[in-house]
Amino acid sequence: MAGGTTNVGGGLTRVDYTLSTGTLGRTSPNPTALSVARFGLLAAKVGNYALFGGGSGLSAVVDAYDTSLVRTTPTALSVARYSLAATSVGNYALFGGGNTGSASAVVDAYDTSLVRTTPTALSVARFDLAATTVGNYALFGGGDAVGGNISAVVDAYDTSLVRTTPTALSVSRNRLAATNVGNYALFGGGNSGNVSAVVDAYDTSLVRTTPTALSVVREFLAATSVGSYALFGGGASTSGVSSATVDAYNTSLVRTIPTALSVARYALTAASIGNYALFGGGFDGANRSTVDAYDTSLVRTIPTELSLPIRALGATSIGNYALFGGGIGSVTSAVVNAYTLLSPPITIPAGSKYQFSPATTETTVGSQTTLNFVTPTTGYIKYKKGSVTI
Numbered sequence: 415m416a417g418g419t420t421n422v423g424g425g426l427t428r429v430d431y432t433l434s435t436g437t438l439g440r441t442s443p444n445p446t447a448l449s450v451a452r453f454g455l456l457a458a459k460v461g462n463y464a465l466f467g468g469g470s471g472l473s474a475v476v477d478a479y480d481t482s483l484v485r486t487t488p489t490a491l492s493v494a495r496y497s498l499a500a501t502s503v504g505n506y507a508l509f510g511g512g513n514t515g516s517a518s519a520v521v522d523a524y525d526t527s528l529v530r531t532t533p534t535a536l537s538v539a540r541f542d543l544a545a546t547t548v549g550n551y552a553l554f555g556g557g558d559a560v561g562g563n564i565s566a567v568v569d570a571y572d573t574s575l576v577r578t579t580p581t582a583l584s585v586s587r588n589r590l591a592a593t594n595v596g597n598y599a600l601f602g603g604g605n606s607g608n609v610s611a612v613v614d615a616y617d618t619s620l621v622r623t624t625p626t627a628l629s630v631v632r633e634f635l636a637a638t639s640v641g642s643y644a645l646f647g648g649g650a651s652t653s654g655v656s657s658a659t660v661d662a663y664n665t666s667l668v669r670t671i672p673t674a675l676s677v678a679r680y681a682l683t684a685a686s687i688g689n690y691a692l693f694g695g696g697f698d699g700a701n702r703s704t705v706d707a708y709d710t711s712l713v714r715t716i717p718t719e720l721s722l723p724i725r726a727l728g729a730t731s732i733g734n735y736a737l738f739g740g741g742i743g744s745v746t747s748a749v750v751n752a753y754t755l756l757s758p759p760i761t762i763p764a765g766s767k768y769q770f771s772p773a774t775t776e777t778t779v780g781s782q783t784t785l786n787f788v789t790p791t792t793g794y795i796k797y798k799k800g801s802v803t804i
Contacts (some may be wrong), residue, residue: 426796431770436755436789438690438707440718441735441775444751445483448739450475451748454496455740457685457730460507461526464732466739467491467509468498470746476509478528481733482772483752488528493520499545500730501592503552504573508533510554513541517560523575533575538567544592546637548599549618553580555601558588564606570620580620585612591637593684595644596665600625602646605633609652615667625667630659638684640691641710645672647693650680656698662712672712677704685729687736688755692717694738697725701743705753720751734772734788757787763800769793 452469459465467476474494478486495512502508510521519539523531536554543557543565555568566586570578583601590604602613611628632649635657639645647660658678662670679696686692694705701723707715720738727741739750762768764783770793774785781800795802
């Protein structure tokens with residue numbers, strides 16, 4: 415982990431470091447909070463930004479975090495709404511549908527400079543839909559339409575934001591989840607009048623197939639991908655019973671069932687960072703701060719919890735970080751938690767000079783300073799006396 419040590423003129427000692435691996439954990443302190451507390455928001459990434467858009471209270475606010483977790487507030491959504499869906503394609507992050515008091519068909523697109531445009535609306539207004547990406551297409555599927563009708567419609571946007579409408583889902587449903595793996599976009603679970611286990615898969619040509627269903631029917635579940643697997647975790651099964659089940663689909667759409675979540679819950683959310691898929695928050699009669707992590711071999715670990723019990727939050731990743739933001743716990747929240755690979759801290763004499771990229775966080779107590787690292791990172795420490803402890 416540490417490079418060679420050399421003496422520098424003036425009695426300074428220089429230690430060079432290359433830190434390439436670390437343990438999954440939550441950064442401290444938390445990043446700057448969202449500019450407005452809200453739940454029912456959605457998140458997506460584009461270029462060097464993670465975007466959190468919409469949410470409760472009919473919010474149109476969009477908060478953007480760059481790869482250093484600096485927050486800005488780009489142009490708001492064109493229509494305030496919650497229970498929308500979000501994904502990315504090409505140079506755009508898309509926020510589609512949502513609830514304005516009625517079902518919305520609006521789509522807002524943000525480019526890599528955070529400039530907003532409004533492409534062709536969804537073909538059917540709806541909320542509680544799901545979105546993901548495959549190849550050159552962003553797909554928005556299912557949801558609640560006007561008049562209480564449950565929709566099977568799928569709208570596809572290409573990298574130029576041209577909309578087409580491929581084959582509909584095999585079963586109309588809302589409260590579903592979506593993610594991708596290999597050459598497939600997957601829409602799983604939901605409610606079609608009854609809680610569903612159906613999975614629909616769309617390939618890069620938007621041809622639909624129906625692989626093996628989820629092992630347990632559920633709605634309000636979460637989905638993300640890691641390595642060669644698409645994961646569907648948690649949710650509420652029949653009669654609203656919380657589920658801990660995780661179903662994994664590989665690039666050939668073969669389903670396996672890895673270790674369950676450590677706590678059964680629904681209204682959770684999911685994001686991925688590096689070699690980990692994370693499922694955070696949720697509700698099982700009480701709000702939960704639990705985070706479960708699955709690596710590329712589907713081995714489950716339990717990293718540091720979220721900083722508060724929360725449900726109905728948004729999540730995405732950017733750079734070295736997976737971000738979980740907003741939600742509702744005892745109150746509506748603006749808190750953002752960031753997860754990354756953290757190296758064991760290094761303790762150095764206070765007043766030492768150092769430089770690392772990406773930057774570290776530091777805590778000084780008395781004669782010692784503790785540096786905390788996000789990996790991978792490289793840099794050096796220069797000090798006159800004392801020692802460096804790893």
